[in-house]
Amino acid sequence: MTPKHSFLGFLISFFLMGVAETHPAQESLKPQRVHFQSRNFHNTLHWQPGRARASNSSVYFVQYKLYGQGQWKNKEDCWGIQEFFCDLTNETSDVQEAYYGRVKTALAGIHSGWTTTQRFTPWWETKIDPPVMNVTQVNGSLFVILHAPNIQYRNQKGNNVSMENYYELVYRVFIINNSLKKEQKVYEGAHRNVEIEALTPHTGYCVVAEIYRPMLDRRSQRSEERCVEIP
Known part of the structure; x- marks a missing residue:
């Protein structure tokens, strides 16, 4: 070579x-x-x-x-x-x-x-936060006030739109009887104010809520529990 x-x-x-x-x-x-x-x-x-x-x-x-x-x-x-x-x-x-x-x-x-x-x-694909929830006890009933997370998105015209209007959100409210350790769904709908009646006296209850998006069949994480004692 x-x-x-x-x-x-x-x-x-x-x-x-x-x-x-x-x-x-x-x-x-x-x-x-x-x-x-x-x-x-x-x-x-x-x-x-x-x-x-x-x-x-x-x-x-x-x-x-x-x-x-x-x-x-x-x-x-x-x-x-x-x-x-x-x-x-x-x-x-x-x-x-x-x-x-x-x-x-x-x-x-x-x-x-x-x-x-x-x-x-x-x-x-976006995940949404759970609702913020206030619970008060009046005359043996619980009054639940729900607040949707303040989330906005930009539409095709460049305007900011509330997520709540876009998704048609549904609220679900659950109550837990602390004595029986039993959970029950007491409300599902679009209203933010929910009254829970017929509760057992001298019993502790915890309330938790979530947001459901029917068009996607998806739900948020659950809110923090709010616990009260029925006199």
Whole structure:
């Protein structure tokens, strides 16, 4: 083999070794479990580091796009960050639309590939807070006043709309007899003021409530219990 051919073979081998070493590094840096978390229409992208050990020198880059669009957009506030989350509430403000987010990692001059979320639709996936509840005891009855969480979303016209009007919320109220350790649903409907009657004297009761969204068949977490003693 001539020296020229020998040197050419060395260059090819060196290049192939470099590619082989870089590709596993890119894969090991690729972010994992990239997903949206949504609460009260506050939409945040979350992820975990790749299989490679997390480093303080690792930085992350975030992009997003509307479903059906071909071009991704950079999230400038989350470009080269070290956190494992990025707030995309403003970029996903039309709650009836569907979105994607994606993240990549850079470390020591090596960039991973992108990891993309599943399709995300805020109105379907957002979790809502439970109602705030006040309970008072009058003449052996309990009066429950419910307050929906003050949540608004932006409609297609750019106006802020109350979540309560959009979802047609249903309230569910449950009462727990502390002596019998028994729970009973005493109300389900759209009214915020509920009276609970026919309670046993000299008995302690706890009341708890939740919000139900019929169109999605989903419910909120339960409120804090409010406990009273019937004289």
